[in-house]
Amino acid sequence: MTRSRGLGLAYLSPYIIGLMVFTMVPFLASLWLSFTDYDLMSAPVWTGLDNYIELFTEDRTFRRSLWVTLVYVFVTVPLKLGFALFIAYILNYKLRFINLFRTAFYVPSILGGSIAIAVLWRYIFATEGLVNMFLAQFGVEPINWFGDPTNALFTITLLRCWQFGSAMVIFLAALQSIDKSLYEAAAIDGASKLHSFVFITIPLITPVIFFNLIMQMVQAFQEFNGPYIITQGGPLKSTYLLPLYIYDEAFRRFDMGYASAIAWVLFVIIMILTLVAFWSSKKWVFYAGDKRS
Amino acid sequence: MKLMTTTALVGALCAGTVQAAELRMSWWGGDDRHTATQAGLEACGAKHGHEISAEFTGFDGYLEKLTTQMAGGTEADIVQVNWPWMPLFSRDGTGFADLATLEAIDLSQWSEAQLAATTEGGHVHALPVSTSGRVFFFNTTTLAEAGIEPPTTWEGFFSAAATLRETMGEEYRLFNAVKETAQLLVTLHAVQQTGKDLVDPETNRVAWSVEDLADAIAFYGRMVETGAVMSMEDEAAEGNVNLYEKQAWSQGRIAGSYEWDSTYNKYADPLAEGQVIDSFPPLMTEGAVTEGIYRKPSMVFAVSRNADDPEAAAQILNCLLNEPEGIDALGDTRGVPASAVAAERLIEAGTLNPEIVKASNIVAEAEGPTVSPFNEHPEIRSDFLATMEEYAYGLLDAQDAAEIIIDNTNKVLAKFD
Incomplete structure (x- = not known):
């Protein structure tokens, strides 16, 4: 027994060591650093709550960045989930070349986080890019996608939504696990497709919606590549998400202590929203065998 | 004792030699x-x-x-x-x-x-x-097509910009001014008017008055208003793209920029066949007290x-x-x-690109105050550019922008007292 336990631990050790060294140590170190003045080149100096006080009382950029981040998350996540569910619903039908379509729709999420796609996005939405060329066919004047502060955030949001593949695959798996007899019974009772979708499909996939909601929300709060490559957070900080601000403070302004404090505020916000989601899930997520259903 | 002697001997033999590394x-x-x-x-x-x-x-x-x-x-x-x-x-x-x-x-x-x-x-x-410095690159092909001589003064610059657009079309711009290039053009104007670098080495604070800097920022505003350069909003429409990656640059529709002398090839290489850029000294303006060359190691x-x-x-x-x-x-x-030996060898061999030598000579011969490294301090530059952007988008006037830039710069400088 002792030998097999040791063997088990040995097998687990690469993961545990990796978790401790690359996750837990930096995680706790950043908490400590958030209470210091640390310029990376000299030893950190303990400053207590100074970083947090400055963050909440003086820092206009933080307030702006936080607002942009919240708008980004609250627009992106529902849009992406809605779109992923919509496509998954279509792909759940038995169509010709369905596997080809499923693959094609999943590809963007494999490519989506890459720098190359962010660069491609930049060209697609440039003044003389594909989107404006397409709109010009209908007599629409070229739109300044990246130069207008409102459009810029929308354009970055679209990039995230385009990467709906992973959420779509999970939705598709959930849709395929729904018992077809439920739809047949509903159809016999005269239910329309919309009724079936709202009263059968949605309730039965709420656990998957909940899972995707949490995952997408956490990922959206951490978005970095798109705005960094495409707009560098501009114009007028309209796409200056908190991860960009953290990055700039740490590696361009050499204020790792302050950057750590922002990172911890971001962590707490994600934690609170996740807890709210878990709390609310009791009211709208239905699991198999749940007595409410 | 024997061991110590052997160790010392080996150490002595190894001293001054370098192992493969x-x-x-x-x-x-x-x-x-x-x-x-x-x-x-x-x-x-x-x-x-x-x-x-x-x-x-x-x-x-x-x-x-x-x-x-x-x-x-x-x-x-x-x-x-x-x-x-x-x-x-x-x-x-x-x-x-x-x-x-x-x-x-x-x-x-x-x-x-x-x-x-x-x-x-x-x-x-x-x-x-x-040693590197900023020089003016002009696309002489585009200018020749428009029948314009490369300008030598700022008034000539504005006149050339107007002629270029009248002759070649509204999409043509005489010059590029984005990000740090815009900042350094503002700096150039302030230096030319005051004879001082951004930072006063004696006090380690901004050497310019608010009025000096406001005047320089308004000068940048004039470049945009007259169509000599693209507005920041229109520039941003392309996303975060370097000048030398832009089609407008390679095709000569942006006909100049203010760049490091050593980057001649970087800007010349992407040009379409037949397009040529040449280097020019800082443009001068009436009342300028110095050429204001931005020169540094x-x-x-x-x-x-x-x-x-x-x-x-x-x-x-x-x-x-x-x-x-x-x-x-x-x-x-x-x-x-x-390095003296390197410069001598390359000159003797004739392998230096004459265009780079020309640009380098412009930098060497022009005069201006010593440039402080704080001009390019990341925090100072970032604040400068963010404030310039607010000015460019009409959220600040030149006076307010100048006040903010000077305050922010002085705060950073104070950390180095």
Whole structure:
């Protein structure tokens, strides 16, 4: 027994060591650093709550960045989930070349986080890019996608939504696990497709919606590549998400202590929203065998 | 006793010799610099029996990467550093190895003045690779098509900009002014009018008055209003794209920019066939008290203080800068070399690109106040550009923008008192 336990631990050790060294140590170190003045080149100096006080009382950029981040998350996540569910619903039908379509729709999420796609996005939405060329066919004047502060955030949001593949695959798996007899019974009772979708499909996939909601929300709060490559957070900080601000403070302004404090505020916000989601899930997520259903 | 004697003997024999070492070198640049530096490392590595791994990238992101490495003590053995970053990494001169203590480096190839710029606290913590400055590039092909002579004064500049658009079309711009180029054009105007650099070395505070800077910012505003340069909003429409990657540049629809003399190839190479750019000295304006050349030691090479084998790194560094193998390989990819022997060799061989020599001569001959490295301090630059952007989008007037920039800059400078 002792030998097999040791063997088990040995097998687990690469993961545990990796978790401790690359996750837990930096995680706790950043908490400590958030209470210091640390310029990376000299030893950190303990400053207590100074970083947090400055963050909440003086820092206009933080307030702006936080607002942009919240708008980004609250627009992106529902849009992406809605779109992923919509496509998954279509792909759940038995169509010709369905596997080809499923693959094609999943590809963007494999490519989506890459720098190359962010660069491609930049060209697609440039003044003389594909989107404006397409709109010009209908007599629409070229739109300044990246130069207008409102459009810029929308354009970055679209990039995230385009990467709906992973959420779509999970939705598709959930849709395929729904018992077809439920739809047949509903159809016999005269239910329309919309009724079936709202009263059968949605309730039965709420656990998957909940899972995707949490995952997408956490990922959206951490978005970095798109705005960094495409707009560098501009114009007028309209796409200056908190991860960009953290990055700039740490590696361009050499204020790792302050950057750590922002990172911890971001962590707490994600934690609170996740807890709210878990709390609310009791009211709208239905699991198999749940007595409410 | 016998053991101690043997150890001392072996130690004495080893002293002054360098074992084959595995080294790393990091730099930023364009393709021509990457290719040349790799060739230089191969030649110098073969000569001195070391293996050197190359770590290269574009300018964007290099500072962040280097910062992370410096914080973790994992920087390459030989590092290319932007001169204005030296106070960040080596405020007292000990952030990098003291090159005066490394035998392999021949410091006599640099003048005292050159070495003074890379010496802090008695430590020679880097070596200037070249002296660099901003010059005006104009696309002479486009200007000739429009029947315009390259301007020499700012009034001529505005007149040429109007003629260019009338002749060639509204999409044509005489000049580029985005990001740090816009900042440095504002700086140029303020320096020309006041004769002072941004930072007063005596007080370590901004040398310009709010009115001086407001006037310079309004001057940038005039460039936009007259259509000489694109507005920041229109520039942003392209996303975060470098000038030399833009079609408008390669096709001559943007007919000029204010760039480093050493980057001539970077801007000339992407031009469409038949398009030519040429270098020009700073444009002058009425009442200017100086040409206001923005001149500084450009990039410098340093040896990591964490290098396992600093003498081996020094050998390679010396080879790149002072020995024929390195000099021939690097050529003028970092501008005209600061090392006397390198400059002499390249001039004698006639291998320097005449266009780079011309640009370099413009920088050398023009006059202006000494440039403080704080002009390019990341925080100062970032605040300057963010405020300029607010001005460009009409959220601030020139006076308010100037006040904010001066306040923010002074706050950063105060950290270095």
